[in-house]
Amino acid sequence: MDISAIRKQFPILHQQVNEHPLVYLDSAATSQKPQSVIDAIAKYYSEYNANVHRGVHTLGSKATDAYEMVREKVQRFINAQSTEEIIFTRGTTTAINLVAQSFGRSNVKKGDEIVLTQMEHHSNLIPWQQVAKSTGASLKYIPLQSEGTLSLEDVAKTVTERTKIVAITHVSNVLGTINPIKEIARIVHEKGAVLVVDGAQSSPHMKIDVQDLDCDFFAFSGHKMCAPTGIGVLYGKKEWLERMEPVEFGGEMIDFVGLYDSTWKELPWKFEGGTPIIAGAIGLGSAIDFLEEIGMEAIEKHERDLIEYAMERLSNIEGITIYGPNKQKQRSGVLSFNIDEVHPHDVATVLDAEGIAVRAGHHCAQPLMKWLNVTATARASVYLYNTKDEIDRLAEGLVKAKEFFTDVF
Known part of the structure; x- marks a missing residue:
């Protein structure tokens, strides 16, 4: 990978923040966008802005073709069997809620079990809490x-014949843990349950093959993988999607509407009520082109090298605790840490003064914070445009933060 050439394609990276060159280490929250994605969105709005599917005029046809072509790109990107299995959503949260509200409430009853982990993002926790409350199932x-x-072994012990749904993150947004989804899917299916995977932190960083993983549902967001905000994807096995009812009703998703009853379009459109996120989808298609040109395997290797280097640099700073796996094969490009006696918000503030952007807080994972016995952590997350020099800047900034608060207190 030519990192210098890649960085040149991200206009936002070439600026000063607080009189320092920007070091952006918050891609787990949202990634930056290459010029090609920005241009693709601008081209849609300036050349063929129109609604899709129902218009027969030239602009409408062009917009529809572009929109549906992205569905084909997504199908290939995650190796789904069919475009019918690709549902456009507003993001991972919306996609998981769709599964919970449609599949969950229809297939879970009192006495059933829903299995989760304590490392789940709130978006893959709260929807299942609500399903359990409304159905009488247990978590x-x-x-x-x-x-x-x-x-x-613990997965096999926890998932039983009473389990209907297992919902699990592919990669933890706090620990960076890469969960063995393929092996978990085998256990889940042996018990007759369905596997829902939160892929928000995996799809931007590694090659995804939903058929090989054998998950039943897989959700991810565009904005974490160089695409705009407001666009995401739900993959679902066709056999499940065909049985599910829509949760949003209105234009676009209907076939026939009468005064007292209506019918729905076929897959995938029955789940896409209302005017879709057309510009967002077009941006997502451009982002997929960008990532595939570089190569997902190359991106994953680059991030592993960066995180290994970062763990080595930060481990040499006295008073820093790093959370998550030590083995690189078990960890993605996320590094959460704390400095002894310093609140992570204060750490992030000092780093920001040095032009370094990191995250601080509970990262929408409060149960995991409780398990870690902390209220919050600082989090640095890398992507294809980050460099070892930026990791050095992070380490130097953390030393400054530690020295500053040591002197103050």
Whole structure:
């Protein structure tokens, strides 16, 4: 990978923040956008802005073709069997809620079990809490190992014949833990349950093959993978999607509407009520082109090298605690940490003064914070445009933060 050439394609990176060159280490929250994605969105709005599917005029036809072509790109990007299995949503949260509201409420009853982990983002936790409350099902949690990983033995013990749904993150947004989804899917299906995967932190960083993973549902967001905000994808196996009812009703998703009853379009459009996120989808298609030109394998290797380097640099700073797996094969491009006696918000503030953007807080994972016995962490997350020099800047900034608060207190 030519990182210098890649960085040149991201206009936002070439600026000063607080009189320092920007170091953006918050891609787990949202990634930056290459010029090609920005241009693709601008071209849609300036050359063929129109609504899709129902218009027969030239602009409408062009917009529809462009929109549906992105569905084909997404199908290939995650290796789904059919475009019918690709539902456009507003993001991972909307996609998981769709599964919970449609599939969950129809297939879970009192006495059934929904299995989660304590490392889940709130978006893959709260929807299942609500399903359990409304159906009388119980929630169970696969225990975490000391480094924040999962044991397949524990998965097999926790998932039983009463389990209907297992909802799990592919990669933890706090620990960086990469969960063994393919092996978990085998256990889940042996017990007759369905596997829902939160892919928000995996799809931007590694090659995804939903058929190989054998998950039943897979949700991800565009804005974490160089696409705009407001666009996401729900993949679902066709056999499940065909049985599910829509949760949003209105234009675009209907076939026939009468005064007292209506029917729905076929897949995938029955789940896409209202005017879709056309510009967002077009931006997502451009982002997929960009990522595939570089190569997902190359991106994953680059991030692993960066995180390994970052763990080495930060581990040499006295008073820093790093959370998550030590083995690089178990970790993605996320590094959460704390400095002894310094609140992570204060750490982030000092780093920002140095032009370094990191995240601080509970990262929408409060149960995991409780498991870690902390209220919050600082989090640096890398992507294809980050460099080892930026990791050095991070380490230097953390030393400054530590020295500043040591002197103050």
